[in-house]
Amino acid sequence: MTFRRxxxxxxxxxxxxxxxxxxxxxxxxxAAMRGKRIYMEGKGRKNITAFLPGAGIRAPGSGFxxxxxxxxxxxxxxxxxxxxxxxxxxTLTKEYGGxxxxxxxxPPYTDASVRRxxxxxxxxxxxxxASAHPRFGMDREDLDDLLAYMKVMDSEPVPGVTDNAxxxxxxxxxxxxxxxxxxxxRALLSGFAAEAxxxxxxxxxxLEMIGIPFDPFAEGAxxxxxxxAVDSEDVLCFLxxxxxxxxxEAARFLAAERVPVLVPLLSAPAGGYGAxxxxxxxxxxxxxxxxxxxxxxxxxxxxxxxxxxxxxxxxASGEKGxxxxxxQAEKDGLRVTAELxxxxxxxxxxxxxxxxxxxxxxxxxYFGGPSEALAFARGASGEKGGVPFLAPATMVGNAxxxxxxGFLRRVLLAAPLAPPDEESAEMADLRRIREKYFVGDRHxxxxxxxxxGTILLEEGLRRSGKGVTREKLVxxxxxxxxxxxxxxxxxxxxxxxxxxxxxxxIVRLDPxxxxxxxxxxxxxxx
Amino acid sequence: MMRRGWRSAVSARALAALALAAVxxxxxxxxxxxxxxxxxxxxxxxxxxxxxxxxxxxxxxQDGRAVRFPGDVIGGRVVVIDTFFTTxxxxxxxxxAIFSDLQGQLGDRLDREVxxxxxxxxxxxxxxxxxxxxxxxxxxxxxWLFLTGGKKAVxxxxxxxxxxxxxxxxxxxxxxxxxxxxxxxxRFNGFASPEQLRSRVxxxxxxxxxxxxxx
Numbered sequence: 082m083t084f085r086r087x088x089x090x091x092x093x094x095x096x097x098x099x100x101x102x103x104x105x106x107x108x109x110x111x112a113a114m115r116g117k118r119i120y121m122e123g124k125g126r127k128n129i130t131a132f133l134p135g136a137g138i139r140a141p142g143s144g145f146x147x148x149x150x151x152x153x154x155x156x157x158x159x160x161x162x163x164x165x166x167x168x169x170x171x172t173l174t175k176e177y178g179g180x181x182x183x184x185x186x187x188p189p190y191t192d193a194s195v196r197r198x199x200x201x202x203x204x205x206x207x208x209x210x211a212s213a214h215p216r217f218g219m220d221r222e223d224l225d226d227l228l229a230y231m232k233v234m235d236s237e238p239v240p241g242v243t244d245n246a247x248x249x250x251x252x253x254x255x256x257x258x259x260x261x262x263x264x265x266x267r268a269l270l271s272g273f274a275a276e277a278x279x280x281x282x283x284x285x286x287x288l289e290m291i292g293i294p295f296d297p298f299a300e301g302a303x304x305x306x307x308x309x310a311v312d313s314e315d316v317l318c319f320l321x322x323x324x325x326x327x328x329x330e331a332a333r334f335l336a337a338e339r340v341p342v343l344v345p346l347l348s349a350p351a352g353g354y355g356a357x358x359x360x361x362x363x364x365x366x367x368x369x370x371x372x373x374x375x376x377x378x379x380x381x382x383x384x385x386x387x388x389x390x391x392x393x394x395x396x397a398s399g400e401k402g403x404x405x406x407x408x409q410a411e412k413d414g415l416r417v418t419a420e421l422x423x424x425x426x427x428x429x430x431x432x433x434x435x436x437x438x439x440x441x442x443x444x445x446x447y448f449g450g451p452s453e454a455l456a457f458a459r460g461a462s463g464e465k466g467g468v469p470f471l472a473p474a475t476m477v478g479n480a481x482x483x484x485x486x487g488f489l490r491r492v493l494l495a496a497p498l499a500p501p502d503e504e505s506a507e508m509a510d511l512r513r514i515r516e517k518y519f520v521g522d523r524h525x526x527x528x529x530x531x532x533x534g535t536i537l538l539e540e541g542l543r544r545s546g547k548g549v550t551r552e553k554l555v556x557x558x559x560x561x562x563x564x565x566x567x568x569x570x571x572x573x574x575x576x577x578x579x580x581x582x583x584x585x586x587i588v589r590l591d592p593x594x595x596x597x598x599x600x601x602x603x604x605x606x607x
Numbered sequence: 608m609m610r611r612g613w614r615s616a617v618s619a620r621a622l623a624a625l626a627l628a629a630v631x632x633x634x635x636x637x638x639x640x641x642x643x644x645x646x647x648x649x650x651x652x653x654x655x656x657x658x659x660x661x662x663x664x665x666x667x668x669q670d671g672r673a674v675r676f677p678g679d680v681i682g683g684r685v686v687v688i689d690t691f692f693t694t695x696x697x698x699x700x701x702x703x704a705i706f707s708d709l710q711g712q713l714g715d716r717l718d719r720e721v722x723x724x725x726x727x728x729x730x731x732x733x734x735x736x737x738x739x740x741x742x743x744x745x746x747x748x749x750x751w752l753f754l755t756g757g758k759k760a761v762x763x764x765x766x767x768x769x770x771x772x773x774x775x776x777x778x779x780x781x782x783x784x785x786x787x788x789x790x791x792x793x794r795f796n797g798f799a800s801p802e803q804l805r806s807r808v809x810x811x812x813x814x815x816x817x818x819x820x821x822x
Contacts, residue, residue: 144703
């Protein structure tokens with residue numbers, strides 16, 4: 082009897098599953114979308130309250146959303162000696178006569194009894210649920226929405242993931258100065274994917290790299306391209322985005338949508354706690370580079386000639402750079418005696434030279450764009466002596482090559498990417514892929530970073546397992562410790578750290594050979 | 608005693624009974640206490656007098672200030688202590704809600720006479736800015752301290768007060784209410800209600816004034 086009932090239930094389930102899949106593939110219904118917000122955030126159309134029977138207190142529902150304990154998807158977890166139940170619809174409605182994993186025995190749940198469990202804390206047999214389970218006060222319409230979502234939440238599709246493929250996007254400028262570098266990066270990533278797929282892919286899924294071009298000269302084009310890819314649920318995550326400012330609207334959109342972004346090919350303003358949780362950088366943030374610059378100076382600048390001047394652009398990178406310099410100066414016993422912020426595009430070079438030139442400070446730290454750096458260099462080149470001028474290479478690029486030779490001698494750059502170990506197996510792999518897939522060889526830094534990104538992606542996908550979701554991927558990569566990439570310093574991430582290798586070398590440009598010469602080896606800030 | 612209307616429907620005793628389920632340290636993870644209806648027999652949140660050792664260590668508060676435990680943290684006050692970690696989603700929000708309610712009940716005695724002390728069991732992750740945000744989430748007022756520090760220092764404090772567990776995610780859901788000056792400490796295992804904690808706080812305060820607790 083029980084067997085026959087179970088079988089019949091199983092058979093009856095097949096069309097239901099198909100239906101659920103069919104419905105979810107087309108996206109969630111309006112009710113299920115609202116229900117998802119209740120499940121994930123504890124917020125409905127009307128006010129939701131959570132009564133905690135153990136403590137005897139009432140709290141806002143937003144403090145106790147279902148997903149906190151039962152997790153996204155509803156599979157439950159164990160923590161602090163408390164186990165939260167599997168509340169997927171499949172499990173709740175299972176025909177089964179014996180004791181459930183909760184230890185209680187009860188008939189399968191129905192719509193009505195699930196409602197009662199949520200509001201009154203009773204299972205279908207009238208047993209009291211665990212005291213850690215809140216009793217929720219919520220409107221009937223909100224309850225209906227929540228149930229609509231619970232019925233489909235375990236079959237909710239993961240963006241960019243199908244039975245046989247996992248798709249990764251690369252935002253890149255179709256034209257302009259970065260287009261050629263972008264072509265090399267895409268060729269490299271496609272080559273990596275081809276190699277990985279030849280080895281069997283990831284959990285029976287092929288890795289597909291999806292190039293998503295945008296017009297770098299059109300206002301809002303990167304955001305529009307990112308939005309289209311996210312709204313169509315086309316990709317699981319992004320890798321090696323090129324020419325997308327890390328504090329721009331496209332990056333902010335992706336962070337707000339909780340889309341993982343691996344190794345964008347630009348430095349972030351800051352990478353510690355408070356940085357965007359969903360973006361994983363390899364290279365040191367501007368703030369960390371500023372710290373290394375100050376650490377370097379503290380070796381030579383002693384009281385009383387330990388006065389620092391900070392010249393910075395009024396944008397996220399400039400301000401974070403200045404912040405890092407200030408904080409580290411205090412740690413290292415240096416004095417910040419002059420600060421000069423400027424608005425990009427409205428830079429008064431002569432005024433800056435008057436404030437910071439002529440030995441009024443003992444070193445100038447610069448956090449701004451290339452053109453202003455060059456303007457300052459030209460304005461200050463006539464000075465006698467002249468103090469060190471330090472800037473992050475990722476902000477000023479190659480611009481200072483054009484500086485007057487007299488000024489160039491004073492320039493020191495923070496270089497967050499250390500020269501790779503040419504003997505490493507990963508470098509050999511990179512060279513092989515580069516030749517086999519006609520990648521080219523002009524944008525080596527981009528390639529090294531993008532390749533480190535593929536190694537990070539591979540690690541993340543393997544750790545996430547077959548049931549990969551965006552949250553699982555973020556969790557997996559967020560726990561990587563000293564991952565050897567062979568092409569960058571080892572990568573470490575944790576809850577408070579979103580840059581994998583937050584250090585820099587200090588280099589200068591040799592005016593004779595035109596090559597960069599290391600002045601201080603790569604190191605993390607103190 | 609029945610401060611708010613909604614409580615009148617459910618007796619405090621029955622509520623306290625539910626608190627035990629699955630939450631007491633040492634219980635197997637699967638809720639056993641509620642096998643069937645029969646198990647609804649009343650059980651109290653267990654509480655009892657305990658001996659604690661307040662080891663002297665340097666810690667950090669939610670503003671990143673260096674504080675000495677127990678000197679700066681407790682001083683001459685009556686305190687209620689719990690443990691938490693900011694990435695905990697299952698138990699800690701309940702403990703937080705209890706402190707949040709208790710903070711309201713304490714009114715202007717908070718900080719002056721009484722302090723609430725939440726100690727992170729995951730100091731490696733819980734850096735001060737994280738604690739700060741967590742404190743803001745609960746609208747913590749001055750007098751509710753969130754503490755972290757070097758792992759060794761924090762572990763030593765936890766050992767001394769009997770709250771250490773080798774796997775921090777299995778930290779006990781328990782409260783300590785104590786008067787360090789008098790050396791009187793009570794431990795509540797499980798989800799004590801804010802009223803239970805407050806009444807013990809008031810007993811301790813009254814004990815100091817040398818008179819019977821006001822009921």
